[in-house]
Amino acid sequence: MKVATWNVNSVKARIDVVLAWVKQADPDVVGFQEIKCLDENFPRFEFEALGYHVETFGQKSYNGVAILSKHPMQDVVRGIDGYADEQSRYIEVLVTPKGGTPLRFVNLYLPNGNPAPGPKYDYKLAWMAALQARVASLLYDEERLVVAGDYNVIPEPADVHNPAAWLKDALFLPATRAAFRRFEALGLTDAIRACNALPNQYTFWDYQAGAWQKNNGIRIDHLMLSPQAADVLREAGIDRHVRGWDKASDHVPAWCVLN
C-alpha cells in the first residue's frame, strides 16, 4: 500500500497539477494539506473519477485537510479529539482494504508558528502537545498507523540547506525540535529517514529568492509510523521533480510503501 502526503497550497488553484501527480504516483492513500476551501468546494468528483473515496475537513481561505483513499474509509474524525481548535488542521480515518490489514491514517497540517516568540508560536506548541496526547492514545491500539502531513518542523540540521539562517525560525527553534523528538520518542519511525540516511532530502522550497534553483530547501513533511506500520515499511521517497512543474506547490509529495 502506497501512502502519501502533500501540502498542495490550494487545491482549486492547483487542480491540474494535483491531478497530474495523483495519476502519475497512483497512491492508495494520500493526505492533502492547505486545501484552502470549504468542504462543498473541494473538487471531489475529479478524484472520485480516478477511483478515490474522499474525506475533507475544509475551511474558507486558509488551512483545510483532505484524505483520498482507493479503499473504503471508516471512523472519520475531524480535529484532534478533545482539543478545541478553530482551524481545520487534522483529519483521521481508518482505511479498510478488502481482505487486507486496516491502516489508521492521520493527516495533519501543523501550525507554522511564526513569528516566534508570540501567540502564534504558543499555538504551535499547544497544538503539538495535543497531537502528542492523541497519538499516544492511538498507539495503545497497536495498529498500523501513519501520522503524515506538513509538520512545519525541521527535525535536524541535516534537513535544512542553511541551518544558521533558520535558528530563530519557529520551524527550527530548540523548543520545536524538542517537541518533535518527544513525539518521535512515543515509538514512531520517520519513514523517509528510515529508508534514506542521506542529508538534504527536502520537501519544501520557498517561492521567493530562487530557493528552488539554489536548492535552498527544508524537510518538513513527514510520514511517522507506528511500530506495526514500520514492521511492513518497504520503501519511501520524495517526489522532488514535482517542484519543477508549472504552477507547482512550494511543497512536494512524500510517500512510503507498506505491505
Add this chain to the structure above:
DNA sequence: ATGCCGCCAACATGGCGA
C-alpha cells in the same frame, strides 16, 4: 534588504498568512 503565491473583499489593490 528583498525577491513568491493564493486567499479575500471587491474592482484596484492592499492586508494576511505562509
